[in-house]
Amino acid sequence: ETGVTQSPTHLIKTRGQQVTLRCSSQSGHNTVSWYQQALGQGPQFIFQYYREEENGRGNFPPRFSGLQFPNYSSELNVNALELDDSALYLCASSSGLTSSYEQYFGPGTRLTVT
């Protein structure tokens, strides 16, 4: 059983650019959630995907968007990057809305916006 993986591990972008982050969920998991963790803070929920549909969104602007693919991997896209978008982006996978309660986090992508 493979764990949650994310790519890339580190990324440096310039303000105004666009970025795509990727997450492969743990084998057998059909739900992926994305979180943003600013330095020294707790993770903040961005959105969740369940069976390729968005299933809840946090207080993030529309320039944060996502996708989930048939194999349950997921992408987080951020347009028009701002300096405040610099953070660790974490994805978490779980096995569905009503079964296992564990949410397993990937290693994260550290995004720096200059």
Place this chain on the structure above:
Amino acid sequence: ELKVEQNPLFLSMQEGKNYTIYCNYSTTSDRLYWYRQDPGKSLESLFVLLSNGAVKQEGRLMASLDTKARLSTLHITAAVHDLSATYFCAAKGGSEKLVFGKGMKLTVNP
């Protein structure tokens, strides 16, 4: 809106000592999580607490949940240096999202 508060936010303690940290949440939630995070790393799952009165223990850590008081505690017994990390609690909100506290940075000194 669900909010989660942890206290203290910073704790420096000596090896061998015991301590309890607290996690309060503002509205009803049926699930409470504890995670550990080492510097520059991701979140490691410690406990998932599902019901009132739930108690779980792993090594020197024991977590409990009081849903009536909307309170979870994480008790550290005979701390060792390897426990130094940041500890987060998170309550389940709507749509399976987790609402995290700010985290408690624990330093265990020899």
